Amino acid sequence: MKIHQIRAHIFDLNHTLNCGQVFRWRREDNGWAGIVLNSIVMARQRGDMLVIESNLSEKDIINYFRLDDDLGSIYKHIGRNDVMKKIIAKYNGLRLIRQDPWECLISYICSINNRIPQIGSMIQNLCTQFGDDIGGAYGFPRPERIYKASQSELKKCKLGFREKWIRGAAKKVYDDGLQLSQLKNMDYQSAKRALMEIDGVGHKVADCVLLFSFDKLEAFPIDVHIKRFMRREYFQNKVVSDEKIRELARRYFGKYAGYAQEYLFYYERSEGGK
DNA sequence: TCCCAGGTAACAT
DNA sequence: ATGTTACATGGG
Numbered sequence: 001m002k003i004h005q006i007r008a009h010i011f012d013l014n015h016t017l018n019c020g021q022v023f024r025w026r027r028e029d030n031g032w033a034g035i036v037l038n039s040i041v042m043a044r045q046r047g048d049m050l051v052i053e054s055n056l057s058e059k060d061i062i063n064y065f066r067l068d069d070d071l072g073s074i075y076k077h078i079g080r081n082d083v084m085k086k087i088i089a090k091y092n093g094l095r096l097i098r099q100d101p102w103e104c105l106i107s108y109i110c111s112i113n114n115r116i117p118q119i120g121s122m123i124q125n126l127c128t129q130f131g132d133d134i135g136g137a138y139g140f141p142r143p144e145r146i147y148k149a150s151q152s153e154l155k156k157c158k159l160g161f162r163e164k165w166i167r168g169a170a171k172k173v174y175d176d177g178l179q180l181s182q183l184k185n186m187d188y189q190s191a192k193r194a195l196m197e198i199d200g201v202g203h204k205v206a207d208c209v210l211l212f213s214f215d216k217l218e219a220f221p222i223d224v225h226i227k228r229f230m231r232r233e234y235f236q237n238k239v240v241s242d243e244k245i246r247e248l249a250r251r252y253f254g255k256y257a258g259y260a261q262e263y264l265f266y267y268e269r270s271e272g273g274k
Numbered sequence: 275t276c277c278c279a280g281g282t283a284a285c286a287t
Numbered sequence: 288a289t290g291t292t293a294c295a296t297g298g299g
Contacts, residue, residue: 019276090278108280111280112281113279113295114281115297118298119280158295159296160290160294160295160296162295174286195292200281200282201282203281203282204281204282205280205281205289223280224279224281225280274282
């Protein structure tokens with residue numbers, strides 16, 4: 001275990017880990033404990049210093065927390081009105097996290113018609129059942145392990161109706177040679193089409209994977225919270241199709257729509273309704 | 275007991 | 288094209 005101290009200019013660790021984009025971090029005494037791929041990571045923040053204890057390299061950490069994103073410039077793009085400016089200011093320093101594609105895909109299939117705490121518990125079940133023992137914790141299971149899992153093993157993870165989709169995704173990646181990492185090199189629309197070939201992956205899950213794992217910052221995942229926010233703020237509470245919302249997001253937030261989405265999601269989930 | 279949750283696929287108009 | 292519904296599991 002090495003200790004890294006990294007200067008992080010516009011960065012808030014709590015907002016970044018608490019906003020709901022990742023599922024394997026827990027608050028500890030004076031920071032956070034998490035699992036990134038097969039590494040245990042302790043993270044805390046003192047001022048503008050990010051202090052990380054793990055086997056990850058400094059480069060991995062900068063990559064994971066997207067410390068190379070120019071948030072100042074991104075804020076200029078998405079701070080289009082007073083509401084947006086207020087939300088940006090409130091969660092100043094929230095950064096997207098660059099996730100492993102496979103873990104991200106399965107995590108967001110788990111999110112379908114589900115509550116956030118339960119998503120975490122399903123993922124935890126998968127890891128303890130099928131993940132590598134990394135000493136006091138479990139890594140995220142590889143596709144092969146899930147594909148080859150017995151019916152009763154998989155049932156123990158309590159995935160509900162998502163189980164068939166998760167096994168199917170594992171088959172596609174392990175057995176059918178789908179190269180998730182290759183999608184990163186494709187443009188947004190092509191990569192989205194490819195992801196939606198996977199059974200259980202619709203617009204929302206595909207956009208999450210594109211945003212969180214494939215650097216497609218224009219992706220704008222639309223879930224119930226985002227829908228409520230967008231209808232209230234931009235459509236006078238009228239019922240509108242997801243396609244209309246996507247259109248407006250594209251026009252309004254442009255190439256950084258995904259950043260706007262994450263701020264809005266966090267805002268709407270924690271206090272938007274009131 | 276009923277209702278619903280970071281949606282999706284299947285089936286109906 | 289657009290609208291409706293079942294779906295596993297668990298917590299309010």
